Amino acid sequence: MHVTRLDLRNLRRFEDVSLRPTPGLNLITGENGAGKTSVLEALHLMAYGRSFRGRVRDGLVRAGSAALEVFVEWMERPAIAAPAVSAIGEAVPGYAGRPRKAGLRHSGQDWSGRLDGGAVAHLGDLCAALAVVSFDPGSHVLVSGGGEPRRRYLDWGLFHVEPDFLPLWRRYSRALRQRNALLKSRAGGALLDAWDAELADAGEPLTRFRQAYLDALLPHYAALLHDLAPAVGAGALHYVPGWRREEMSLADALLLNRDRDLASGHTSVGPHRADWALSFAGLPGREALSRGQAKLTALAALLAQAEHYAAQRGEWPVVALDDLASELDRRHQQRVLERLTGCRAQVLITGTECPPGLAALQAPVSVFHVEHGQIAAADP
Numbered sequence: 001m002h003v004t005r006l007d008l009r010n011l012r013r014f015e016d017v018s019l020r021p022t023p024g025l026n027l028i029t030g031e032n033g034a035g036k037t038s039v040l041e042a043l044h045l046m047a048y049g050r051s052f053r054g055r056v057r058d059g060l061v062r063a064g065s066a067a068l069e070v071f072v073e074w075m076e077r078p079a080i081a082a083p084a085v086s087a088i089g090e091a092v093p094g095y096a097g098r099p100r101k102a103g104l105r106h107s108g109q110d111w112s113g114r115l116d117g118g119a120v121a122h123l124g125d126l127c128a129a130l131a132v133v134s135f136d137p138g139s140h141v142l143v144s145g146g147g148e149p150r151r152r153y154l155d156w157g158l159f160h161v162e163p164d165f166l167p168l169w170r171r172y173s174r175a176l177r178q179r180n181a182l183l184k185s186r187a188g189g190a191l192l193d194a195w196d197a198e199l200a201d202a203g204e205p206l207t208r209f210r211q212a213y214l215d216a217l218l219p220h221y222a223a224l225l226h227d228l229a230p231a232v233g234a235g236a237l238h239y240v241p242g243w244r245r246e247e248m249s250l251a252d253a254l255l256l257n258r259d260r261d262l263a264s265g266h267t268s269v270g271p272h273r274a275d276w277a278l279s280f281a282g283l284p285g286r287e288a289l290s291r292g293q294a295k296l297t298a299l300a301a302l303l304a305q306a307e308h309y310a311a312q313r314g315e316w317p318v319v320a321l322d323d324l325a326s327e328l329d330r331r332h333q334q335r336v337l338e339r340l341t342g343c344r345a346q347v348l349i350t351g352t353e354c355p356p357g358l359a360a361l362q363a364p365v366s367v368f369h370v371e372h373g374q375i376a377a378a379d380p
């Protein structure tokens with residue numbers, strides 16, 4: 001898929017700007033503080049419901065404004081592969097791609113959204129429509145941070161490639177909220193039994209989906225890691241389900257931990273505590289990765305997710321690379337961009353100037369310059 005239009009209103013320093021990216025490589029340049037990252041943040045917000053720099057209420061809305069607005073138009077490949085031109089040489093309507101559009105207004109507390117002209121009930125519906133994979137200076141948390149970004153990573157992938165996952169995830173989240181509320185009010189008995197059963201009913205298949213997804217990512221990740229950071233040795237990924245799954249069912253684990261959960265007021269076992277671990281044949285553990293290696297490992301994981309998405313859905317997600325030159329050295333910049341241009345993915349890159357790895361690529365690139373709160377197309 002590729003974004004054809006991105007409008008931002010009252011987002012960080014931008015009052016009202018519009019960007020028309022091209023399907024291939026797009027470079028967004030500007031001085032420090034010009035607003036380059038904010039452009040990618042807007043796209044990320046539509047695709048994830050949050051910025052990669054935190055929540056909307058943490059400063060995304062322009063000072064003095066009540067709410068921000070993001071509007072995105074993109075082209076999506078049709079689900080059925082068919083020639084764009086018929087046997088008699090005429091264009092086949094609808095097969096060249098499906099135009100889609102989404103709008104989001106967010107005040108930090110309240111939001112409203114529209115998708116293809118209709119109102120959406122859940123922010124997740126917007127996020128499931130537009131697929132963006134972002135690599136930014138904070139992406140290393142996928143490797144060096146706590147479990148939450150790694151769970152989000154798995155769930156984002158599953159929202160996009162597994163249609164049965166989102167309803168299951170909603171069921172589990174609702175049951176977890178209800179169970180925690182009961183635990184806090186110290187209520188036990190039949191009601192708690194019922195929510196335990198619901199948690200187990202949703203949590204077991206949810207875990208199977210996550211485990212299968214991580215297994216499916218592994219070949220992509222291992223090949224990318226070998227290409228980007230061969231010194232760390234073969235990479236492996238291991239799912240950690242959030243309870244001792246090899247010994248007992250989730251229903252049994254919930255029952256076993258009930259007294260402890262009643263004392264603490266929250267559910268201590270289950271897929272909401274899941275994680276996945278990374279191991280490397282050439283290193284004792286992820287703690288031994290250098291900062292640069294941690295970034296490359298995170299990038300391998302993110303690109304693996306994009307590759308897997310492309311294999312499943314028949315088209316690439318949009319790839320956003322924030323401040324590429326400060327994240328990767330020239331050789332790695334070039335390697336990554338070669339891969340992405342070879343796959344015909346739409347790529348949006350930010351930088352104070354053209355990253356050396358992009359200049360060395362000699363591929364066609366559309367350049368946009370951000371200055372004084374405006375975005376303008378510039379000469380390549």
Ligand SMILES: Nc1ncnc2c1ncn2[C@@H]1O[C@H](COP(=O)(O)OP(=O)(O)OP(=O)(O)O)[C@@H](O)[C@H]1O
Pocket residue numbers: 011012013014030031032033034035036037038039059060061062063323352
């Ligand atoms: N809520 C806000 N209201 C108004 N202006 C804001 C708000 N939040 C951030 N800004 C300003 O918007 C700009 C955001 O810049 P952004 O981080 O997108 O720039 P950048 O071009 O990526 O910078 P750098 O190269 O330094 O990373 C900064 O000038 C910042 O001071």
